Every structure is written in structure tokens, then in C-alpha cells.
Amino acid sequence: MQQREVTVLNALGLHARPSAQLSQLASRFRAEVWLTRNGRRVNAKSIMGVMMLAAAKGAVLLVETHGDDEAQAMEALAELFAKGFHELSAAAS
């Protein structure tokens, strides 16, 4: 099993579209993918679950992957978070 902490970087947090991206990406792997925030643990392959985390910008999540492609799954998810879900930040540049 792999574990890593990630931070929500995009301005709007995990709203509908990023949640959709996240669950779609997680579903591509055979490994189980879990997200935990404030003691709430959800299946990352479920868009409802991801949205239920109500993770705003700056929220820190624990990602767990468990299964034969757990390393690739972790890499892909961490990258999606690092890139802020390809959503350009509304912050001043």
C-alpha cells in the first residue's frame, strides 16, 4: 500500500468538474484508491464520495492506493493535484 499527502491547489477546490476528473482518473487503475480528509475516508473512484469531502483550496488530503498498480495510480493522482486539475488559478500573477 502507498500513502501520500496532497494539497488542493486549484482556486475552486474539488468542485464538480475536478471531482469528475479525479474519479475518472482513479477508475483507470485496478488498485483501490482512497482519500481521507478530517477523518472522512471515501472511495476516490466515486464522484459523489470525492465531492462529499468538500475540499476547498488549501485542503490537505491523504491519498492511499492499494493493489498491483498502486505506484502508477499514486503518481498519476499526485500529478493531477500538483497541476491544480489543469484549472488555472484565479490568483493574481
Place this chain on the structure above:
Amino acid sequence: MASFVLHGKSLAAGVAVGRARILTTGVRDAPRRRIAASETGAELVRLQAAIETVGQELRAIAAELPPEAPTEAAALLDVHYQMLVDSTLLEGARVRIERQACNAEWAYAAQAEELVEQFNAFEDPYLRERASDVRQVVDRVLRALMGAPSSAPSPLESLASLVVIAVDPAPADLLLWRQACAFAFEASGTASHSAIVARGLDKPAVVGVQGAADRVRDDDWVLVDGDAGVLVVNPDASLVAQLEQRRRAQEENRERLRRLLPLPAATRDAVPIRLHANIELPIEAAQALAQGAEGIGLLRSEFLFLNREQPPDEEEQYQAYRQTVEAMAGRPVTIRTIDVGADKVLPSAHLGASAAAIENPALGRRAIRFCLAEPALFLTQLRAILRAAAHGPVRLLIPLLTHPEEVAATRALLQRACASLQERGVPFDAAIPVGGMIEVPAAAIEAQAFARQLDFLSIGTNDLTQYTLAIDRGDDRVASLYNPRHPAVLRLIARTIAVARRWQRPVAVCGEMAGDPELTAILVGLGLREFSMHPAALLPIKERLLGITLVQAHAQARQALRFGEAGA
């Protein structure tokens, strides 16, 4: 059958009569029963089949999205699809069927309700609103389970004679029913996604018709009067005849105006006049072109920001502006930066005083004042506009200028936006013309200070009239005193046009005056050669222009300046 009238408000003009079709929601009629253990397998199969049916429905809608659909439509359909196949929802429903002996409808509805409750408990209003997405998906599944696929029209049905009535339909449903002859909704918003889609369909439509879905029955004879904003159920024959007459007159009028479409806009003595359109959303560009617009003179960008908790990010704005620029195919698109105050842009805003606390919002921190006070928000918009400019001619228009320093401050931010795009290596056009709205009397009086710094001017006559005459048109007690023909208003317009011409800057009028045929001659007489107006006004104004000569226009303008208030 007794005739009765349900009042709402206009969403799209025109009248139509047809048979009612109520788009029901599945939830309230879902049958609930305990099942025998032997039925468990069959219920699970039924649920799976319903999910597949709805999945096919959503995919079919996505595949047939018209090119003019809002940029968000595809993304929304995708979110709905993923909610549909979501394991949290399906697993919960499966457990209820297997362990609690619920039938499929009951199990699915109960599990959905539990999820909706969790959404409702969120503090973040944006996430809370997603409960409505869950409900819309659940409605579809329940309808499929009940074998009542009323969300999709039957292929055998002729939609053109139907009036679609719904409580608060999903945009996807409206797209399925887009061939209906008219629409009436109980929901009252005119800027919701569904309202935007409905308006783009260009059929008579009314919103805020309370009780419509309950009081009207399928196949009732109904009349939608999109001009007056009413729904008439079982209208009597004389009313139908009367409205039929109005509809025919409107049709003849439209036909006469349509013949003007290929003609260039000019006065009778061949002075060319540029006619541009005012629009709020990218999907309206098609409508503007259909009415012969030579460009967009005013894209009210704030409509992208309203009715949502979070402002659109750079990418979403860029896509919306780019969509408009591409639709206009080489014709200029003038994007006005956000022209409202903090209270309207960000409903949950922590940005200064709340709306209720501001006594005089028209004189408050709105438009460019608000943007300069919120540089992060403004820079995001500027970057999106600069990027869209890489796809065609875009002009930037600054609203509510009062002090020349506001132009300098905007230009400085524009440079910062360019620098950050450069750094990111994203294509953009730094040479975008920057213009300003002349709508504060101070700016009209000092027009040369603005003409010097700007590439073009645009006169916003609604605010100019309100500020010059100190009259709030929204206040019924004084609204009758609001008169854009007041000589003081006309003098400020004349002055602005004269200054712009002296500095060789293009100048337009983009307020309601531009779309009023009664004022066309006066404006031409004051020297105006560029008008921007609601797309529906383009052809009537062209017709008016083709009937006047410059000499007549000058005479009317002189007279108006002298006797403006008497309207002589």
C-alpha cells in the same frame, strides 16, 4: 373548460399556442413496496437496465449537442454521467434491495435522498447546490425504472405543436425538447443554465409561472405569451384569434425586415453606418449574425459571473470569449469588463460592505472601481480576454470611467497580464485596442482627457441619462421623468461624439437609445456612425436608417437640442 391565466415573466418574446406537455419529475410518484426474496435478482437487473438506459440517453444528448450550446453543457453532461455510474449511489441502492427488501425505485430514491441530505449540509454554497445535479440524475433513473421515459420525446411525436411545461428542467432535457413551440417554467431565474439554453432556442418562453406543472394537465390547450410573460390555459377562441392576429403581424413584420438583411446599413443618401450587437453570452453571437450584425459592440461579460458562487476561472472565461470571437468569424468583438459591484459578482462575498448596507449602489464601488479594487479577479479576466484576442479581432471596453487615472491603472494591469501570459508561453494578442465607456457626465464633459488615452469610445446612454438627470429608472415613482431626449443628455452625447471625431477615435452608442428607431435620426444628426444594440433591434434600425437623409438627420438633431424635452 374554464380558462385561467398564470402569471410569470418573459424569458423570450413571441406568442405560441399548443398542447401542454408536462415534464414530470420521477421522485414524487416513485412506487414503494417490499419485495419477496425471490424478486431480489429481478429488481437488481431492472436497476442496472435503467442505469444503462439513462447512460445511453446522456451520451446521445452529448453527441448531438448543437454547436451553439454553452461551453459548460458538455462538462455538465459528463458530471451527470459520472454521478449516474457512481458506486456510492449504486452500491447503497443494491444493499437496500438485497437487505431491506426494497423495490428498485424505493432503494434508489432512498439512497439518493441520503446523499442529497449530505450535500445540503455543506457550508460551501457551491457544493450545496450540487444536490440539484444529484436530483436531476436520480429523476432520470426513476423515470426509466418506471417505464415513463417522459424526459425524452418519442421519435413519432411532432414536437412543433407542443408547449413544454416544467418545474426546473435540466439543460439536457431542454435540448431534447428544443423543437417544441414554446416553454414555461416554474423556476423564476432568467440566468440559470436552463434559462440560458431556453433563450438560445428563440421560442416564446416564460419563467416564474408558479403552479404551472400542477395546474396544467398534459394535452391542455395552452397559450404562451412571451411578450407579456403569461401562460393562458384553455384560452377562449377570441383570445386565440387576437393573438393569432398579433403573431401574423409579427411574422409579416419579420418577413419585411428580413428582406433588408443583404443591404448594407446606410442612410438614404448612402452615408455608411456600422451596426453592432449587444450580447450577454457566447451563444447569442449566432443570433446577432442572423440579424446582420457587423460585430459585437458590447459583450456584457458580467453575465458569466452571475448566479454562481465562484467566479469563472481564466480557462472558462477564455473559452467563452473565444467561442464568441470564433462565431463572429473575423468581425470585431468588444468585451466590456465586469460591470457590476461586488454584491452581484460574488454573492457570498466577503468583499466589503453587503448590498443591503449600501444606500446608493449606482454611485458605489461598481464596474471599473470594483475591478481595480479586486486586481486578482480583474487580472484573471484580462488574461482570458488577451488570450481570446489571439483568435480574432477583440476590443477591450472599460465601464464607468470617471477619472483618467482609471485608464492608466487598467493599462498597467493589462501589461502585467501580458507579462504573465508571456512567461507561461500562452498565445495572446498584446495589441488589443482599449476603449472606454462614457456614461458618467464628468467623463462626457472631459471627453478629450479620455479620447487622448483610449483607442475608442462607447457611450452608455442608460447610465448617462440616469446620472445626468439624477433619476433611478427602477423607482416607479420617478421613472416617468427618465428621458434620454433631455437636451442636457443630448448635449453630452453630442460633445462626446465631436471630441472623438476630432481625435479620430471610433465612437459608438451602446445604450438603449441606439436601438430606439425614434432616436436614430437624432443620433445620426449628432454625428454618430456606429450603433450597438440588442440583436432584435438591428433590422428595425436599419430600416429606419435607410429612410433618412443626412440633411433630415441634422435638422432633427438641431431641433432636439433646442426642444429636447418637448420631444418636438
